[in-house]
Amino acid sequence: MTQVDPGAESRAEAGDGAEKPWAVFRQDKPGGYHTHCGDVEAPSAADAEQAAIAAFTDDDPNSLWVVQHQYIGEVTEDDVSFGGTTNKSYRFAQTYNVDPAAEEVEASESEQIEAEKQRGEI
Template structure:
């Protein structure tokens, strides 16, 4: 059975996928994951998940959130004078995020 391994370097960090191991059960998978993925790097925790239990969603199915215009939620749609420093920073961050989403 194939087990996918997720590693967390420091407490509070996100777990990231680091590879997989072949093992007959969860306990052996954890042991193999510890040897292969945690022995040389600082590791706070490891997760193993059966490959059969991991679902996948394609790009078209996951695009649900980007189908409607919600620009009214962004500070850049409101033009108040004078612009506070925090608002200017927020506008530039949101404009950059918008460009990244649209692929420009």
């Protein structure tokens, strides 16, 4: 994936070959996901960048990325088993043993009250 550089001059790789399909992605937010916003036809990455800027720059051209379609793949449930049988009972509060912590909190509160009494704050 090539991040589009709107200020880039024409690069040496630009231009002479056959046009290839390029997918254009826009970054949702800084550090976020990229969403496919369309396609361009261009012979090189530099030409694809310029075509993407021309076609899809509404606001911030730095949020655009281009990638050749031949390098895009899709993972489906046929390729990978999603989900599973992992025991996730640790997520439910009823599986936690909170009694030891409750006893610790109660003891700590008692110690704090006793210390306040000794300092004359109560």
